[in-house]
Structure formats: structure tokens, C-alpha cells
């Protein structure tokens with residue numbers, strides 16, 4: 472059942488349409504990530520839900536209550552929506568205790584136990600109770616910000632790039648901690664992030680915005696493996712887009728034959744593979760000599776070391792093993808311990824299924 476609902480929400484700034492008729496249904500207790508290129512309308516959407524701004528038209532409903540409908544607007548402080556921003560926005564002159572307790576009644580008998588309970592929930596040591604924000608690490612500050620937002624028992628939590636100021640290792644740990652806290656508190660959340668991998672791992676569902684429109688909305692796996700169009704495919708991760716001829720659930724493409732995720736189509740089509748679907752193996756001499764024409768061969772053009780994974784650039788070769796002049800170069804990812812060497816000839820194997828783009832590229836919701 473829908474918990475947060477946006478109906479045809481539009482917001483214009485002069486001649487710019489920041490959000491253009493957005494329809495979105497977010498189920499209770501779930502996590503949603505909003506992604507999209509810079510200027511696609513992510514912050515505008517968050518601001519409208521928070522109540523910092525109002526839509527020109529359309530409606531926003533939370534748990535059945537209308538928050539904004541183009542005429543009436545419920546002010547931000549009456550929405551019971553928590554916000555955690557990029558820098559945490561803690562009050563610098565207040566200690567941890569006062570920051571977390573900021574929205575709690577001063578004379579409440581359970582004030583102290585609520586604050587320490589929240590510190591336990593966000594896994595912040597109680598010895599930090601009297602520290603000021605500048606005496607905390609970035610990760611600790613974000614935990615205080617999260618505890619402060621949770622103190623007001625929000626119905627919905629808005630997370631505006633809350634991990635972006637943290638370094639890679641801490642970022643991942645904080646993300647996992649926030650997921651655990653939100654789950655424990657049973658609070659639905661909306662995360663805006665520029666990090667596609669973060670969105671895919673954080674959320675139950677991801678909404679992709681482009682130029683103020685909702686391009687696709689669905690589960691992370693579905694979006695990653697079955698994006699609505701090549702632009703979305705490339706936005707969510709590295710993608711190899713190939714022309715193909717499809718027949719009854721199979722595609723013949725320049726990299727070989729592979730199953731497709733949708734059957735029932737025939738003829739020319741465009742397919743997508745993720746780079747990790749392409750496996751490389753050494754070319755046995757018999758195949759190198761021209762036997763087994765069904766095996767797709769390639770020459771390794773370059774190998775870029777990247778820690779656990781290498782990015783391997785390869786060009787497809789003909790059955791004679793020769794790479795035609797001007798051949799397109801594809802990039803695939805392989806485990807570094809299995810990486811081939813530049814100049815080597817390899818055989819390609821396609822794993823899993825290829826995504827078949829719809830001819831009209833209808834929005835998949």
C-alpha cells in the first residue's frame with residue numbers, strides 16, 4: 472500500500488521545469504533512492520516532500536494526509552518528516568545531548584532515557600554525550616544528526632546525500648548502519664545520492680529522474696539489469712550496448728549468442744550486457760587456428776589495474792583472429808587475479824541474459 476504518494480507533481484522555476492508531472496508511490500517502511508544527473512530535479516523533489524517548497528500543481532500525500540495540493544500546503548514543522556543533510560547541520564554550540572534532544576520537550580521525564588536510547592540505536596558511545604560537534608568525526612556527526620532526526624519520531628526520513636562527506640570505507644559502514652537503524656525504527660526513507668552503487672545497495676526501490684521526469688522506478692536489480700533505455704543503462708553502471716538479431720528469446724550479437732530477458736520478438740534489436748557478464752578465457756591453439764567459428768575472439772588492447780578488479784579494453788577479432796582496422800573497443804571488468812595481458816588473444820563467453828530494449832522504449836514502472 473502506498474505511504475508517500477506523489478500525483479502529477481510539477482514545479483517550475485521561471486522557464487525551467489524542475490519537476491514535470493511526477494507520479495510516485497512509496498510503500499510503508501521501505502527505502503527509496505532518488506538518482507539522476509545534476510539538475511534532474513532530485514533536490515526539488517526532496518524539498519517539496521519536506522515542505523521547504525511547494526508544488527505548482529499536483530498533490531503530495533503522506534499516510535493518506537494531503538501535504539500539498541497546489542493551493543494548501545502543510546508547513547514543514549507539522550509534517551513529522553525528518554531530514555538528514557550532507558553535513559549533518561548540527562548546532563555547533565550545543566553538545567551531543569542537546570543536539571539530539573533539540574526537538575524533545577525540555578521537561579519530559581523520559582528525556583534523558585530517550586536520548587541515551589537513541590545513542591544506542593545509532594551506535595554512538597554514551598561517553599560522547601557532552602562533546603561538541605567539532606570534537607566528533609564525520610561519521611559520528613552523521614550518527615548524531617540521524618539520532619536528532621529520529622528523536623522527533625518522524626513518519627518519513629529524508630536523507631540528502633548524508634554519506635557524501637565521508638571517505639569510502641566509512642561511507643559503506645554508515646550506509647549499513649543507517650539501513651539497520653531505519654529498519655529497526657520502521658521508518659520509510661527517501662535518499663538522494665549521486666552515487667549509483669550506493670542507491671542500488673541502499674534502497675528497496677530506486678527512482679531515476681531525468682530533466683524533471685521520472686524515467687524509471689523499480690527494484691534495484693530490475694533497474695540495473697533491465698533499464699528503460701541506453702541512457703539509463705549507462706547512468707546506473709557500465710553498460711555494453713550492442714546491435715543484435717533476435718529470434719525467440721535468443722540474440723545473436725557481435726560478441727556471440729546469448730539468451731534475452733524477453734522472448735517473443737524477432738528481427739533487429741538493441742541489447743545490453745553488463746561488463747561482468749563477459750568472461751574471458753585463453754584461446755586454445757585449435758580455436759586460434761580458425762576452428763569453431765561460433766567462438767567469439769578478441770584481442771586485449773589494454774589492462775587498467777583497479778585493485779580487486781581490472782578494466783580490460785578489448786577489440787573483437789574475426790574468425791581468422793585478425794582485428795579489423797578501426798574496430799570498436801569494449802571495456803569489461805575481470806578479477807585482477809584472472810586478468811589477461813595486453814596483446815593476448817582471448818575467447819569471449821557471455822553469461823546470464825542480455826536485456827532487450829523495447830523498440831518504443833516505453834517507461835517501465
Ligand SMILES: Nc1ncnc2c1ncn2[C@@H]1O[C@H](COP(=O)(O)OP(=O)(O)OP(=O)(O)O)[C@@H](O)[C@H]1O
Pocket residue numbers: 484485487488489507508509510511512513514515516
Ligand atoms: N530556486 C531555484 N530557482 C531557479 N531554478 C532552480 C531553483 N531550484 C532548482 N532550480 C533548477 O531546477 C532544476 C532542478 O534542480 P535540482 O536542484 O532539483 O536538481 P538536482 O537533481 O538536485 O541537481 P544536483 O544533482 O546538481 O544537486 C535545475 O535546472 C535547477 O537549476
